[in-house]
Amino acid sequence: MAEAAAAETPSTPVRAPGRIGRQVRVPKTAELVAGHLRRQIVRGELKPGDALPPESGLMEQFGISRPTLREAFRVLESESLITVRRGAHGGARVSAPDADVAARFAGLILEYRGATLGDLYRAAALIEPQCVRQLAGKHTAEDVKRLRDAVAAEKNVLEDPLDLVHAQDAFHALLVDLTGNQTLILLCGMLRNIIDRANASYTAGAVDAEAQRAQALKGHRAHVRLVGLIEAGKADEAEKLWQRHITAADDVVNGAGPKTVLELID
Known part of the structure; x- marks a missing residue:
């Protein structure tokens, strides 16, 4: 997922081909990253308690900046799918989806x-x-x-x-x-x-x-x-x-x- 392919800017509506007047919302890069990690969690590929890779590793994997990665983390935190500890010994850990x-x-x-x-x-x-x-x-x-x-x-x-x-x-x-x-x-x-x-x-x-x-x-x-x-x-x-x-x-x-x-x- 290269940064060049999905700009780190607010999503922009574009017209869908073949449908006059209809607009399609292009997801932000942070939403795409959050979606990728979300799928891994709900499929069980990432287990509750697992630590996500360091920020530097995820930034390299997805080809994104730190602010974009942290925006993706905020999305997942709001869904209670991860918990994030700040600081030198912090990081993100997976949480189980909670009813x-x-x-x-x-x-x-x-x-x-x-x-x-x-x-x-x-x-x-x-x-x-x-x-x-x-x-x-x-x-x-x-x-x-x-x-x-x-x-x-x-x-x-x-x-x-x-x-x-x-x-x-x-x-x-x-x-x-x-x-x-x-x-x-x-x-x-x-x-x-x-x-x-x-x-x-x-x-x-x-x-x-x-x-x-x-x-x-x-x-x-x-x-x-x-x-x-x-x-x-x-x-x-x-x-x-x-x-x-x-x-x-x-x-x-x-x-x-x-x-x-x-x-x-x-």
């Missing part, structure tokens, strides 16, 4: 669009009960053990409202994780990231601590019952229970006041 990063970006977009927490709960109510039905129809002894361990973790923090919120949200996430569907896991991870923060905000600001605790204990009992239904293979009952459970949580949290995601987690 939490995607969730944070999705949260920002939902906040900007004024999405309500009810929107998120209704989305979860469309997805999670189907995951529960699938688990009840097909699961392993290890799946059931992980679910029982998750409800045991809840039981250990029943007296700590905030820890209980996080443990219960982890149980919801586990139901999706056990399907093994990576697309669902990522999408639901985005939802749960925001719901978890909103639930924690609601719990921390609860005026009636006793009512809040009673609701949390009711949720814990629903989790325990669900595991029993999944283990017994009762798909219809498990699905209906989880549908009611999510709907009830939606009613409680949204009945507490503010409606938008931003208001609830700000």
Whole structure:
């Protein structure tokens, strides 16, 4: 990738051949370099923790200047694909693609669009009960053990409202994780990231601590019952229970006041 072939200047639109009036954006050299390194990371050619070659080596490899290379690094840093330490003993190291990063970006977009927490709960109510039905129809002894361990973790923090919120949200996430569907896991991870923060905000600001605790204990009992239904293979009952459970949580949290995601987690 020679510098002469791709100038280190802001990208310039050019007209696409054969299409009058249409313009094509020519990528900047830094974007091309970032794209090359990104592909190596997502294909597993560069592993998490691997150090990238020294800047001088990368500059020679790509035929670019130091400012262009550092601009490429900034692109990859913004995507959490590398971490960069400055100084004489610094350098760039590869990071694993992180679902939490995607969730944070999705949260920002939902906040900007004024999405309500009810929107998120209704989305979860469309997805999670189907995951529960699938688990009840097909699961392993290890799946059931992980679910029982998750409800045991809840039981250990029943007296700590905030820890209980996080443990219960982890149980919801586990139901999706056990399907093994990576697309669902990522999408639901985005939802749960925001719901978890909103639930924690609601719990921390609860005026009636006793009512809040009673609701949390009711949720814990629903989790325990669900595991029993999944283990017994009762798909219809498990699905209906989880549908009611999510709907009830939606009613409680949204009945507490503010409606938008931003208001609830700000």
